[in-house]
Amino acid sequence: MPEIIINGNSYNFEEGDTILDIARKNNIQIPVMCYLEHITPTGACRLCLVEVEGYPKPMAACVTYAVDGMKVYTDTDEVKKHRNRMMEFILIKHPLDCPVCDKAGECMLQDTAYSFGIKEESVKSQKPNKPIFDWNMIIHDANLCVLCERCVKICHEITGNSALKIDNRGFNNLIVPSKGDTLNCDFCGLCVDYCPVGALLDKPYKHSVRSWDLEKKESVCTMCPVGCGVEYDIKDDEVYRARSTKDSFICALGRYSYKHPDHPARISFPSVNDGGFKEVSLKDVVDNTVSKIKSSINNYGTDSVAVLVGSRLSTEAIFAYKSLSEKIGCRIFSDVDFEENGYYEAYSKKFGTFDNYGSIDDIKSSDLVFVIGSDLSTEALGIKWRVMNAVIQNNSRLVTIGLKKYEYDFFTDASILADYGDFAGVFEKIKKGADELTIDVASYITKAKKVAIIVGNEYIQSESQLNAVFSFADFIGIDKINCFINVSDKTNITAIFKAGLGVNREGVNKFLTDLEDGKVKYILTAGFYPYNTFGNYKRFLKYAGKSEITAIDIYENSFTKLAKYFIPATTSLEVENSYITLDGRLIKTTPVLNRRGSSLTDIEIVSMFSEQLGEKLPLDSGEFFDRYISGKNGIPAVKFSDIDGCMRIDARYSIISTNYSYMEAPKGTKEVYVNSKYHNGVMTTFAAVKCEDEQCKRDYYFEPSYTIISGPDACFNGSCSINTDIAKGIVLIPKNR
Incomplete structure (x- = not known):
């Protein structure tokens, strides 16, 4: 293995490693500002200058590749002199506004200047007078920008938005939107997180609190099933900002949705609906609900009562409500049951499980990626990050087949619209090589060794021949499939399936018929949000008023207004609960806020109902997980306290060939x-x-x-x-x- 000598010591390295890569692996300190390990190096700041024997001038360590036998010096007086000069050059244009800058206390420029021993300007200069831009949720102060290009490159290479560019030249350089006057992007805010100075800031955070007054807590985002890590910055029981952690990128959902616990529509006390929700005792709500459930079952049978749960609930909550329904002896359905049209059932027949095949990180190692009917920007941006990483870092080919052109179309090798929702027709064209484009796609498949398939909502809703994508996987070759990921926007869809819910279409149809006929007398709902726009939800809302409802929820909304009783539930920011990600990782939230009002955890609520029904259940999520979930249904036999985001469910696959023949689909809306x-x-x-x-x-x-x-x-x-x-x-x- 080749060796490089740094400061007199020898270190092994791999081909393609830069001097900076090797230094970081071996804990050798070299200052940086423009460098990020997640993006290709730019060499813009020149603070990482080092001496290389045989070269007349210092070299930037981040863009100088190691050569066998190379001798490097990182801490000579000459190196320090040049680094200081580069820092002074940066400070010539940078206003010394530290006392009023929101970045003070966590600014790389400030910290690096202090580490260099720079306490004042050595060259007095007139500072720039550049504009301050308001880009919706992000403020850009061009006067503070040091033109490190981090924001431009991370927007291009990580998110695929390419929403920023450098305009003008020299002293007049500006970071500006690449199209129009404002940002048109996912607003993930990664540009803000990785800006080393105060040039880019979250607009809601600006001038609100000093960074040193904030308490930082790490948790996981529960707005989608990817399970990204988030750092919440809190003061006086209020979240002031959310940021990505060292090991994860977040999206707008995780970044800006932290205010939902304090929405004015939140109901934080037990209530009865008497022309509007009015506070009553929790005991009265539970007693009345249990009494009516018992009465309904005694008089009309077990089908007269139903429990409806939403996939935003924690794993403990989902299993607890399943247990409660079994104790009552009634039907239970999830929101996935209401939306399932046969796709997940077909998937489970193909793969022998509802678990996604492979992990989302397998996307990054694939040399060909198919995104089929999934607008990743609105379903699961964390998946999109992996796709972009595969394309940019692994030189993977990317083929999208969808109902629209996606914003990262610039990166695709082939982008095909499935007219009239006929994805199956597109697959047939690829199989036959019907035209120049599909011949190219077929050649990508032939050459590929690892293929990732990502399927989303557009395919599931619009394709009538659901088995077409599984037949297409057979055409590619199952031995080549690196991962097959069904993208969902439902936070805990994996736990829904683990609890034996999610695929009872016939049961939902009978339930809705019974509801319409007035046979359903009582419904207990928990985190269940029926959309008023389509399908079974629309039908449910039309007849829900025929039944009495107790809603266990957070907000008053168009559905919970129909409830007779309301029990306030905690949010994921207020309690410690576990979830299962899209690819089967066990993750756990950390409480970052105190509970609002009299809100209760779902486990506490289920325990109260169960006690009324003659069974004592734990009041604590951890104890419930350890007793009723751990080691069952493919979930690892671990303690709740040991969940760390790394352990996975035991996914076992039994893949079969798909018996399928294409039928030309009729054209229509x-x-x-x-x-x-x-x-x-x-x-x-x-x-x-x-x-x-x-x-x-x-x-x-x-x-x-x-x-x-x-x-x-x-x-x-x-x-x-x-x-x-x-x-x-x-x-x-x-x-x-």
């Missing part, structure tokens, strides 16, 4: 229900909190967009915007209206 930008469910809409203080008005999240978009040759009875980037015959309708 298909209405597909999708998430509006920055929203993937009800929780995020309740994060759209507005606050006003003595300094400014603050918007803490995005207002939902309800714009309906139509492709060519589609008929829609209503107002919509026609867009040629949408597949023919397709109407995309926001489902969380």
